Amino acid sequence: MEFKLEAHRIVSISLGKIYNSRVQRGGIKLHKNLLVSLVLRSARQVYLSDPCPGLYLAGPAGSPAAPPQQPGEPAAGPPAGWGEPPPPAACAAWPETEPQPERPADPAPPRVGAAEPAAPVTGAGDALRAGEVEEAEAAWRRVEGPREAAEGGAGVFAGAEGPRGARRHCGCPPGGEDRPGALGACPRVDCRCAPRPAEDEPPAPPAVGPRKRGAAGVGGGPAGGPAPGSSPLKKPRRNSEEQPGGAEEEEEMETGNVANLISIFGSSFSGLLRKSPGGGREEAEGEESGPEAAEPGQICCDKPVLRDINPWSTAIVAF
Amino acid sequence: MALNQASQLYSGSDRLGPWCSPTGSPAPLSCETGCGEGSWILVCRLLVPTQVSLLSMEEDIDTRKINNSFLRDHSYATEADIISTVEFNHTGELLATGDKGGRVVIFQREQESKNQVHRRGEYNVYSTFQSHEPEFDYLKSLEIEEKINKIRWLPQQNAAYFLLSTNDKTVKLWKVSERDKRPEGYNLKDEEGRLRDPATITTLRVPVLRPMDLMVEATPRRVFANAHTYHINSISVNSDYETYMSADDLRINLWNFEITNQSFNIVDIKPANMEELTEVITAAEFHPHHCNTFVYSSSKGTIRLCDMRASALCDRHTKFFEEPEDPSNRSFFSEIISSISDVKFSHSGRYIMTRDYLTVKVWDLNMENRPIETYQVHDYLRSKLCSLYENDCIFDKFECVWNGSDSVIMTGSYNNFFRMFDRNTKRDVTLEASRENSKPRAILKPRKVCVGGKRRKDEISVDSLDFSKKILHTAWHPSENIIAVAATNNLYIFQDKVN
Numbered sequence: 038m039e040f041k042l043e044a045h046r047i048v049s050i051s052l053g054k055i056y057n058s059r060v061q062r063g064g065i066k067l068h069k070n071l072l073v074s075l076v077l078r079s080a081r082q083v084y085l086s087d088p089c090p091g092l093y094l095a096g097p098a099g100s101p102a103a104p105p106q107q108p109g110e111p112a113a114g115p116p117a118g119w120g121e122p123p124p125p126a127a128c129a130a131w132p133e134t135e136p137q138p139e140r141p142a143d144p145a146p147p148r149v150g151a152a153e154p155a156a157p158v159t160g161a162g163d164a165l166r167a168g169e170v171e172e173a174e175a176a177w178r179r180v181e182g183p184r185e186a187a188e189g190g191a192g193v194f195a196g197a198e199g200p201r202g203a204r205r206h207c208g209c210p211p212g213g214e215d216r217p218g219a220l221g222a223c224p225r226v227d228c229r230c231a232p233r234p235a236e237d238e239p240p241a242p243p244a245v246g247p248r249k250r251g252a253a254g255v256g257g258g259p260a261g262g263p264a265p266g267s268s269p270l271k272k273p274r275r276n277s278e279e280q281p282g283g284a285e286e287e288e289e290m291e292t293g294n295v296a297n298l299i300s301i302f303g304s305s306f307s308g309l310l311r312k313s314p315g316g317g318r319e320e321a322e323g324e325e326s327g328p329e330a331a332e333p334g335q336i337c338c339d340k341p342v343l344r345d346i347n348p349w350s351t352a353i354v355a356f
Numbered sequence: 357m358a359l360n361q362a363s364q365l366y367s368g369s370d371r372l373g374p375w376c377s378p379t380g381s382p383a384p385l386s387c388e389t390g391c392g393e394g395s396w397i398l399v400c401r402l403l404v405p406t407q408v409s410l411l412s413m414e415e416d417i418d419t420r421k422i423n424n425s426f427l428r429d430h431s432y433a434t435e436a437d438i439i440s441t442v443e444f445n446h447t448g449e450l451l452a453t454g455d456k457g458g459r460v461v462i463f464q465r466e467q468e469s470k471n472q473v474h475r476r477g478e479y480n481v482y483s484t485f486q487s488h489e490p491e492f493d494y495l496k497s498l499e500i501e502e503k504i505n506k507i508r509w510l511p512q513q514n515a516a517y518f519l520l521s522t523n524d525k526t527v528k529l530w531k532v533s534e535r536d537k538r539p540e541g542y543n544l545k546d547e548e549g550r551l552r553d554p555a556t557i558t559t560l561r562v563p564v565l566r567p568m569d570l571m572v573e574a575t576p577r578r579v580f581a582n583a584h585t586y587h588i589n590s591i592s593v594n595s596d597y598e599t600y601m602s603a604d605d606l607r608i609n610l611w612n613f614e615i616t617n618q619s620f621n622i623v624d625i626k627p628a629n630m631e632e633l634t635e636v637i638t639a640a641e642f643h644p645h646h647c648n649t650f651v652y653s654s655s656k657g658t659i660r661l662c663d664m665r666a667s668a669l670c671d672r673h674t675k676f677f678e679e680p681e682d683p684s685n686r687s688f689f690s691e692i693i694s695s696i697s698d699v700k701f702s703h704s705g706r707y708i709m710t711r712d713y714l715t716v717k718v719w720d721l722n723m724e725n726r727p728i729e730t731y732q733v734h735d736y737l738r739s740k741l742c743s744l745y746e747n748d749c750i751f752d753k754f755e756c757v758w759n760g761s762d763s764v765i766m767t768g769s770y771n772n773f774f775r776m777f778d779r780n781t782k783r784d785v786t787l788e789a790s791r792e793n794s795k796p797r798a799i800l801k802p803r804k805v806c807v808g809g810k811r812r813k814d815e816i817s818v819d820s821l822d823f824s825k826k827i828l829h830t831a832w833h834p835s836e837n838i839i840a841v842a843a844t845n846n847l848y849i850f851q852d853k854v855n
Contacts, residue, residue: 043742047688050746063501063524067586067605068636068655068695069751075691076745083688 044083051077395853396787396800399838400478402463402847439842441829445509445517448833451479451840452519453847454504458488460521460574462532463847477838477851483532485574488523500525506591508600510613518577520600524587527602529578529613537565583609583619590640596647603640603652610664622670623652623662638753639699649674651701651708657681657694659710659719677708677719679726689741689750697753702762703834709765711756714738716767718779731777731784734769736807736818749823760835768827771816772843773803789827789841789848800850 051073058065058073436457443452451463464482491500501524510518516533541563546552586605593600601610601622608623623640627633635656643649648664660673681690693713700709708719710727714735717727733754737744744750749770756767768774769786777784786803806815829842837852 044688047742047745054748062499063503064496064498064587068589068638071633071636071655072692072695072751076688079688079691 040083044080047080048077048084051080396839396850397853398796398798398800399849399851400796401791402479402481402849403845434845437845439829439845439847440503441505441507442831442840442842442847443507443509443519444831444833444840445519446511446834448835448838450482450509450517451831451847451849452507452509452521453840453842454487454507454521455845456501456503458486458490458502458504458523460485460487460504460507460519460530462517462519477849479840479849483572483574485530487521487528487530487576488526491525505588508591508593510593511597513597520591520593522588522591522602525581525584527580527588527591527611528576529580530574531577532572532574535571535573536567536569538568539563540566578613578616580611580616580619583611586636589638592641592650594642594647595645599647601640601642601650603637605636608637608640608650608652608670620668622664622668624669624671638696641699641701644701644703644705646705651699653696653699653710655695656691657696657712659696659699659708661721675721675724677724677727679717685738687741689745692745692750693741698755700756700758702758703760704762707762709756709758711754711767713750713752713754716756716765716777718765729779731765731775733767733775734773734805736805737770740818744823747823749826752826752828754826754828755830757830757832757839759832759837766830766832766839768830768841770823770826771821772825772827773805774827774830774841787850789843789846789850791846799853 054073055070055077058070434457436455436459438456439453440456441452441454444450445452449465451465453461453463455461461481462483463479466478466480487504488502490502492498493500503523504521505524506520506522508520510520510529512518516531519530519532521528521530540547541561543557543560543563544552544554580602584602584604584607586607588602588604590603591600592603598614599610599612601608602619603609603623606624606626607621609619610622611619623637625635625637635654635658638653638655640650640652643651649661650664651659651661653659657678659677661675661677662670662672663674664670666672666674681694696710696712698711701707702709702718706721707728708721710717710719711733714733714737716731716733718729718731719727741750754768756765758765763780764776764778766774766776772789773786774789775784775786786805787800788803801814804812804815805821806812806817811817825843827841827843831840833839839850841848841850
């Protein structure tokens with residue numbers, strides 16, 4: 038329980054640091070942001086490892102069991118465990134994920150984001166949400182990609198960026214746009230926020246990169262393509278794991294706070310999405326002003342998620 | 357040559373070497389460890405460069421007086437005056453500091469003189485110049501800080517001194533030279549420099565050099581720019597004195613001093629997919645004797661040794677130093693505190709020393725799986741990592757230094773404390789660089805941090821440490837027991853009492 042509170046607090050602090058790094062003199066520091074994102078990831082995993090979903094801050098004694106494992110997990114291997122949320126639904130599932138870190142992607146090159154999909158959340162139950170969360174998880178790393186590509190290293194923004202990134206990824210406009218959530222209104226045919234959690238989409242062609250999204254401001258702009266050319270591995274992964282619907286609540290909480298993040302930070306994190314096709318984005322190393330461009334996460338299903346705003350989100354809102 | 361001197365000192369068996377009095381016979385006091393209690397005294401405290409340089413150049417005041425007086429005891433320090441790097445040259449005669457304002461100030465050691473024996477060992481301002489200016493990269497909408505990240509001296513090869521200074525993006529080679537004569541008696545110019553009417557010249561004379569007041573001038577001889585996309589964190593001069601390397605977060609480039617428009621990329625750890633980024637380069641250094649060998653440290657707590665003979669791109673290391681993590685110490689911040697902030701070869705070239713947030717480790721090049729020595733710098737902070745994360749102190753990059761004989765290592769901490777560890781006797785001492793102890797020749801009293809329980813008199817509790825006063829940069833004279841400690845905008849010079 039305490040771990041959860043602690044993790045919550047750390048996530049808030051980390052996000053604040055990432056936000057402040059935008060305005061630092063001298064450009065965004067890659068090293069510091071990388072470290073902050075690692076902390077964010079650890080804290081996020083602790084937070085999500087609560088075996089009692091739904092009891093965010095009132096977890097019973099059951100939770101302490103998870104955290105000790107949690108911290109170990111990120112260290113377990115290369116950041117392949119990055120976006121891999123532990124199975125929220127059950128502690129039992131936890132040990133499974135632990136040995137997993139390297140599975141999804143090649144262990145050899147640590148795949149910070151490529152591997153883990155939104156494991157716990159899949160088509161079960163609320164298909165829509167599942168889809169979102171998958172987006173969240175999958176795009177999580179994608180988000181890191183362009184972020185790091187950003188000169189000066191906006192760094193790897195694991196954690197909270199993930200869900201937010203997911204939104205963007207699917208190209209749906211953010212909740213602020215007053216779109217009725219992912220259910221409808223996704224302008225793009227291949228937008229994942231449409232309830233197709235089980236589909237295995239190939240990555241969008243490079244031409245449809247999120248780059249286009251980059252031009253728009255907060256909450257606006259044409260939806261970029263899905264899959265900003267990031268690893269195709271994510272797709273199969275995303276759909277390969279099925280978790281009980283209970284997991285979704287965890288993820289929702291995540292996405293809920295992401296929604297707030299978007300509205301708070303405005304366009305500041307839009308650069309996260311700007312990942313050029315075929316790594317071209319990475320070449321644009323100088324474009325660390327990514328954060329300033331592009332619209333922020335396009336939240337597919339803001340409304341249903343926002344309903345679940347919890348104290349975590351509130352904390353983020355404070356930023 | 358400074359290098360030879362250092363080798364002599366490192367004879368391994370005779371650690372009394374650097375402790376000898378000038379006559380060459382070991383003084384009894386020197387049998388104690390160099391970092392024993394009461395053996396360090398303050399030589400001088402050097403003030404904010406602007407004040408010193410203004411005074412020395414505009415007013416005819418003995419700069420020595422300024423340096424030793426505390427009349428200009430400013431309690432504030434502008435951000436630009438914060439010292440960001442300190443480095444002795446190879447003989448120890450000169451001490452260079454760089455600050456956040458892009459200035460370099462060079463201090464020179466007072467020459468020994470019969471009249472003022474007690475003044476030996478003091479350093480006075482020798483030269484001040486603006487090395488880097490703030491720049492703006494219009495293409496990326498980025499401001500480039502003028503803060504000097506590192507200064508490295510080149511060994512002296514003629515009358516002039518050369519040093520490299522770098523900010524986040526650009527490395528510059530500066531030549532610092534003295535001028536104490538000027539030509540007089542030109543034919544075409546008069547004494548003020550005005551051109552004379554050739555019609556008025558009736559005789560010719562040969563210009564002669566006449567003595568003038570000593571003037572030290574610094575000129576930029578080379579500018580090595582546009583080679584780094586990320587922030588430069590280290591530069592290191594190779595032992596061949598023809599090349600040097602500059603390292604940023606993801607790449608290391610090899611330069612030739614004569615060529616400024618190209619450099620070789622020798623290490624590139626940028627992943628093809630930036631999402632896969634897991635570590636960055638935090639420091640790099642050439643081996644002191646083998647010009648083909650260098651090491652670089654990473655944010656993951658690992659050190660890689662590379663041999664440039666193996667291939668053009670040294671992405672594959674020759675040796676890989678990593679200590680397995682202690683799982684019992686795992687926390688949210690384990691990754692941050694394991695990030696190495698500094699790596700230094702010993703003068704002998706046999707060992708490397710690394711500094712991470714809480715410890716200093718000495719590694720033997722021949723053993724990759726763990727360090728041979730680990731010293732806890734301020735382990736009492738381990739329980740405070742969360743607060744230190746909040747106030748950003750956990751990201752502080754402390755440096756570490758060897759003494760001339762590689763027997764003592766030194767590094768900084770908070771509250772203006774710095775620590776020395778004697779590798780042979782395993783004794784350590786904590787000293788403080790503060791204004792309160794700033795009487796010249798005052799003996800430094802060892803400090804102690806109380807970690808819990810009863811606090812003894814003179815001990816400081818962890819909670820009353822001032823985390824805004826940190827010693828990140830220190831330097832040790834290459835052959836003598838003289839250390840320079842940078843505390844915000846003050847530079848303290850301490851000397852071993854035996855003298």
